[in-house]
Each structure stands twice: as structure tokens, then as C-alpha cells.
Amino acid sequence: MAETADVVVVGGGVNGISIACALASRGVKRVVLLEQGALASGASGRSSALVRMHYTNETDARLAWASFPVFRDWVELMGGPPVFTHTGFVNVVSPPYADNLRRNVEMLRGIGVNTVALTPAELKALQPFANVDDVGAAAYEPDSGYANPAETVEGFRRRAVERGAQVRQWTAVTAIRRREGRVIGVDTAAGAIDAGAVVVAAGAWSVRLCREMGLRLPARPKAIDTVVVTRPPALRDPHMIFIDNVQGSYFRPESGILTLVGVPCQEWDIDPDTLGTGLPPQSATQGAQILTQRIPAMEQATLSRGYRAFDGYSEDRHAILGRVEGVDGLYLATAFSGSGFKISPAVGACMAELIVDGEAKTVDIGRFALRRFAEGKTADGPYPYAPRWDQVEPPAQGA
Ligand SMILES: Cc1cc2nc3c(=O)[nH]c(=O)nc-3n(C[C@H](O)[C@H](O)[C@H](O)COP(=O)(O)OP(=O)(O)OC[C@H]3O[C@@H](n4cnc5c(N)ncnc54)[C@H](O)[C@@H]3O)c2cc1C
Known part of the structure; x- marks a missing residue:
């Protein structure tokens, strides 16, 4: 018989582990995080982990601002060694x-x-x-300032496990299962897990994982x-x-x-x-x-x-956060576009609120929903800076 979870989180980077930690902290009993390798083996482990608030759009700025005290007051709030180095910051x-x-x-x-x-x-x-x-x-x-990425991920892991979450490394999700418009669980090499909610927080791998279940993410x-x-x-x-x-x-x-x-x-x-x-x-x-x-x-x-x-x-260089319309129980926290470390504490809080209460309250993340792309909207702010040449997209291969 398949194992059962309330929520499966796919991916043990800083965002997946923050989400697992926030879900367990909100009292979700059976939270299972599955990581194909070691925790923080994706973008998170090599992140420069700048912790600053300057953004040209308000949603990112609010996520960063809500996250900042968690890094600054890490010892009091999360226990364990400090993760934050104060330096001061300028954006020129x-x-x-x-x-x-x-x-x-x-x-x-x-x-x-x-x-x-x-x-x-x-x-x-x-x-x-x-x-x-x-x-x-x-x-x-x-x-x-900036944070220590490995210590941050380890701190979220420690707190998630203390609150009852299961964190399994070296366990790849091979498929997300769905039936009649809703998610029913995941497959792994170690067996299937039935779950009413699955969060895809698989970083650069999310595009492929979603494509395999027939969902196109506008991200590369x-x-x-x-x-x-x-x-x-x-x-x-x-x-x-x-x-x-x-x-x-x-x-x-x-x-x-x-x-x-x-x-x-x-x-x-x-x-x-x-x-x-x-x-x-x-x-x-x-x-x-x-x-x-x-x-x-x-x-x-x-x-x-x-x-x-x-x-x-993502196509507009902002995260994709929230539920997937048409697939009940499927949630995305991905495509952080080179900027997802500093906002991870608030991403965890928002995703847990969305899954448990039906609405994110820490920050309104509605502008980061997947549907913005189909609606032709962007999460950009009104006062951008010069476009970065390295973020100008070449045509997709085979296009
Ligand atoms: C060099 C560099 C510098 C950066 N600098 C900053 C910065 O200064 N400030 C900032 O805010 N952001 C920065 N970023 C961006 C930030 O680090 C990322 O946006 C963030 O770490 C993404 O976290 P994540 O949890 O979404 O993804 P990841 O850390 O990539 O984690 C995804 C995890 O999912 C796992 N996974 C994938 N597929 C599966 C599967 N099928 N089953 C199970 N597990 C799976 C992977 O192994 C991986 O561990 C930087 C990124 C890089 C690379």
C-alpha cells in the first residue's frame, strides 16, 4: 500500500525546505520533503545569498522585507548558529x-x-x-548584508524536523500523479506517496518535471x-x-x-x-x-x-508562486530567476498560508501566479532599470 502524506514538497533547496518548515510550523501533520540529491545541491548551495530589499517591483520587495528579520534575528527565531553577515548595500x-x-x-x-x-x-x-x-x-x-546558504538550509531543515516534517534526501520524484483534474501524489524510486497537495520547488528542474506531467512552465x-x-x-x-x-x-x-x-x-x-x-x-x-x-x-x-x-x-524574471488552476492540489514555488534566496522565509510562509488557509497573508503573491503569463501580464514594476544583456533570451532550441 502506498504511503500517505498531507503535503509532498519536491526539492530540498532553500525554498522547498522553507515551505516544509512553514507547513510543519502551521500544524500540518504529515509533510514529506523529497530531495533527489543532498539538500542545497541545486542553486541554493552556490547562491551568493545577498539579503537586500531593493527591487523595482513591490511584490518582491515585500517578500524580501518580510524575510529580512528572519535572517537578521536568526539565532533568536530559528536557533542554531547565525547565518547573516551585515555589510550594508548599494544599488547603483x-x-x-x-x-x-x-x-x-x-x-x-x-x-x-x-x-x-x-x-x-x-x-x-x-x-x-x-x-x-x-x-x-x-x-x-x-x-x-548576505547569508550563509548552507547554514540557512540546515537551519530550516532542523526546525522542520523538530516540528514533525520528514526530510528525505537521495529520493527523486519520478512523476507527479494526477487523476481527474487533481493531484493524487508522487512516484519515487522508493515507492509511491499518496498526497492531496504537491508543491513543486525543484528549481531549474521544475520545467522538466512539470512538462512530464503535461504542464508547460514559461521558464528556462x-x-x-x-x-x-x-x-x-x-x-x-x-x-x-x-x-x-x-x-x-x-x-x-x-x-x-x-x-x-x-x-x-x-x-x-x-x-x-x-x-x-x-x-x-x-x-x-x-x-x-x-x-x-x-x-x-x-x-x-x-x-x-x-x-x-x-x-x-521565468519569462518576466519573477518567481512563479501559487496554485495551478485546473490541477487541484498542485502548487508551484519556482523560477526564482536568480533572485530567490533572500525571499525564501516569506515564500515558505506564503505557500503554507495558501495551502492551509487558501490565501497567502504574509504578502499578497497574486501577481506571481502562473496565470499571469496566459493573461499577458507581467510582474514587473513601473520603474525598471537597464535590461541585463545576459537575461535577454535567445530563441528556444528547436524553435
Ligand atoms: C550563483 C548564484 C548566485 C545567486 N545569488 C543570489 C543572491 O545573491 N540573492 C538571492 O536572493 N538569490 C540569489 N540566487 C538565486 C537563488 O539562489 C535561487 O533562486 C534559490 O536558491 C532557488 O532555490 P530553490 O529552492 O527554488 O531551488 P534549488 O536550490 O535549485 O533547489 C531545487 C532542488 O530540487 C531538487 N530536485 C529537482 N528535481 C527533483 C526531483 N524530481 N525530485 C526531488 N528533488 C528534485 C534539486 O536537487 C534541488 O536541490 C543566486 C543563484 C545562483 C546560482
């Missing part, structure tokens, strides 16, 4: 986007975020080693490249986190003397099962150019290492 844009940035800062302040818009001269006073010649404005968040897996350098002695003290919209990149300090930089990469439709971890040879040079453009003294930095990872990117 070129002059044509300065007005949009100021409007977005107003939107964020309206939500309650501690943030101000800076002129280039004010940014220079804050980070004297920065080149601000090509900067039109910067949004400053003094409280932001994309590679993400990261280079890590050792800062020169002149920059020994950690700098703030920069999201550099002028260059379409970001960088942050990492454990003392290292700096980690995101290198734009245009590798779409990768198979997450076969992706190696090596970087293309030009990535180190690109990373160095990005850093040196913003902080000239980084010219003396030395390459430490680099790695390739991936995430699922």
Missing part, C-alpha cells in the same frame, strides 16, 4: 535611470525599508575607493557564473555589497579578504543534471573588469576561484 544605476531609482526608493520606504537615494558624491563619501563617474544615483540600505534553466578574488592589501577591509546595474553585475565581500563577483553569462536551456561546475576561460577576465571598473584598486586583486551554477528563469 546609470544617469538615465536615476529618477526611476528615486521612485523605487520611495516605494521601498513606503513599505518600511530603511533606504535612501544617494547622489554619486554621497556614494563616494560612503565608499571612497569606488569609481562613481558613470553612476547616476545609488540606493543605500545600511542594514542589508540558465547558467550563472561567479568569480571569487582575493582583495589587495589596500582593500583589506570589507566593502559594502554593490548591485551594479551600470554593468549588469554585483559583488560582495566573502569571509574577510575575498570578494565574490557575478559574471554575466548567456547559457540558456542547460540540463541541470549534466552541468559541470567549471567556468568558461573568459569569465575571470570579465569578473576582473567589472570589479576594476567600480573599484579601481581591485586591479591588484588575485583570482581565487570560480564556479558555474544555475537557476530557473
Whole structure:
């Protein structure tokens, strides 16, 4: 006889484990999370894990703002070692986007975020080693920082298990079963599990898993490249986190003397099962150019290492969250588009509220529903920045 669960969560990244934790915390008795490999073996384990609130759309900003205290007050709220490193954060844009940035800062302040818009001269006073010649404005968040991804996932796992959830690693879901318009469970190599609700939180694998059950997700897996350098002695003290919209990149300090930089990469439709971890040879040079453009003294930095990872990117670069209309009991928390770490605590809360109470209350996630694509809507905000060239989609293979 098949095992029975109330909710099966597919995927043990930061979002799947946060959802399992939130469901168990809301009293759902039989929560089973199934992870095909080790927890955090997908995007989450290699995430740069910036924890900031600056977004150009209000839903993401509210999810990040609702999540922020969980990272900051992790020891009190979640137990275990702290996961958050405070650094301060700036988001810089070129002059044509300065007005949009100021409007977005107003939107964020309206939500309650501690943030101000800076002129280039004010940014220079804050980070004297920065080149601000090509900067039109910067949004400053003094409280932001970054998290330790592995410790975050482990903390959610610990709390989920304490609250009664079962977390099974090395257990791939081979199929999501449905009958007459509703989900009835999943198949795994270790046997079937009957369940009235299934949450797909399978990161870059979600597209394939959903396709196999006849559901097309408007999302594609994309590679993400990261280079890590050792800062020169002149920059020994950690700098703030920069999201550099002028260059379409970001960088942050990492454990003392290292700096980690995101290198734009245009590798779409990768198979997450076969992706190696090596970087293309030009990535180190690109990373160095990005850093040196913003902080000239980084010219003396030395390459430490680099790695390739991936995430699922939706058509409008915002997550797909919520129920699937026409398939009762099927829920999606996926396609986080390179930005799903910092919002994971609120994603867990919202998905648990939706499944248990029928409505997400922590944040209204209606704009992130799958149906927006069929309705021709986007979750974008009204004041965007320059499009990132690495996020411009090539035609799908075979199209
Ligand atoms: C290099 C890099 C830097 C990033 N930087 C940031 C950042 O600074 N801030 C930020 O907010 N976000 C960032 N992101 C994005 C963020 O890390 C991801 O959006 C987030 O981790 C996605 O979490 P997830 O749980 O949805 O997916 P994943 O972590 O990919 O987890 C999905 C899991 O599902 C499992 N799985 C797949 N198929 C199955 C199956 N059939 N059965 C069972 N298990 C299955 C996989 O093994 C995997 O462990 C970054 C991502 C990368 C790669």
C-alpha cells in the first residue's frame, strides 16, 4: 500500500525546505520533503545569498522585507548558529535611470525599508575607493548584508524536523500523479506517496518535471557564473555589497579578504543534471573588469576561484508562486530567476498560508501566479532599470 502524506514538497533547496518548515510550523501533520540529491545541491548551495530589499517591483520587495528579520534575528527565531553577515548595500544605476531609482526608493520606504537615494558624491563619501563617474544615483540600505546558504538550509531543515516534517534526501520524484483534474501524489524510486497537495520547488528542474506531467512552465534553466578574488592589501577591509546595474553585475565581500563577483553569462536551456561546475576561460577576465571598473584598486586583486551554477528563469524574471488552476492540489514555488534566496522565509510562509488557509497573508503573491503569463501580464514594476544583456533570451532550441 502506498504511503500517505498531507503535503509532498519536491526539492530540498532553500525554498522547498522553507515551505516544509512553514507547513510543519502551521500544524500540518504529515509533510514529506523529497530531495533527489543532498539538500542545497541545486542553486541554493552556490547562491551568493545577498539579503537586500531593493527591487523595482513591490511584490518582491515585500517578500524580501518580510524575510529580512528572519535572517537578521536568526539565532533568536530559528536557533542554531547565525547565518547573516551585515555589510550594508548599494544599488547603483546609470544617469538615465536615476529618477526611476528615486521612485523605487520611495516605494521601498513606503513599505518600511530603511533606504535612501544617494547622489554619486554621497556614494563616494560612503565608499571612497569606488569609481562613481558613470553612476547616476545609488540606493543605500545600511542594514542589508548576505547569508550563509548552507547554514540557512540546515537551519530550516532542523526546525522542520523538530516540528514533525520528514526530510528525505537521495529520493527523486519520478512523476507527479494526477487523476481527474487533481493531484493524487508522487512516484519515487522508493515507492509511491499518496498526497492531496504537491508543491513543486525543484528549481531549474521544475520545467522538466512539470512538462512530464503535461504542464508547460514559461521558464528556462540558465547558467550563472561567479568569480571569487582575493582583495589587495589596500582593500583589506570589507566593502559594502554593490548591485551594479551600470554593468549588469554585483559583488560582495566573502569571509574577510575575498570578494565574490557575478559574471554575466548567456547559457540558456542547460540540463541541470549534466552541468559541470567549471567556468568558461573568459569569465575571470570579465569578473576582473567589472570589479576594476567600480573599484579601481581591485586591479591588484588575485583570482581565487570560480564556479558555474544555475537557476530557473521565468519569462518576466519573477518567481512563479501559487496554485495551478485546473490541477487541484498542485502548487508551484519556482523560477526564482536568480533572485530567490533572500525571499525564501516569506515564500515558505506564503505557500503554507495558501495551502492551509487558501490565501497567502504574509504578502499578497497574486501577481506571481502562473496565470499571469496566459493573461499577458507581467510582474514587473513601473520603474525598471537597464535590461541585463545576459537575461535577454535567445530563441528556444528547436524553435
Ligand atoms: C550563483 C548564484 C548566485 C545567486 N545569488 C543570489 C543572491 O545573491 N540573492 C538571492 O536572493 N538569490 C540569489 N540566487 C538565486 C537563488 O539562489 C535561487 O533562486 C534559490 O536558491 C532557488 O532555490 P530553490 O529552492 O527554488 O531551488 P534549488 O536550490 O535549485 O533547489 C531545487 C532542488 O530540487 C531538487 N530536485 C529537482 N528535481 C527533483 C526531483 N524530481 N525530485 C526531488 N528533488 C528534485 C534539486 O536537487 C534541488 O536541490 C543566486 C543563484 C545562483 C546560482
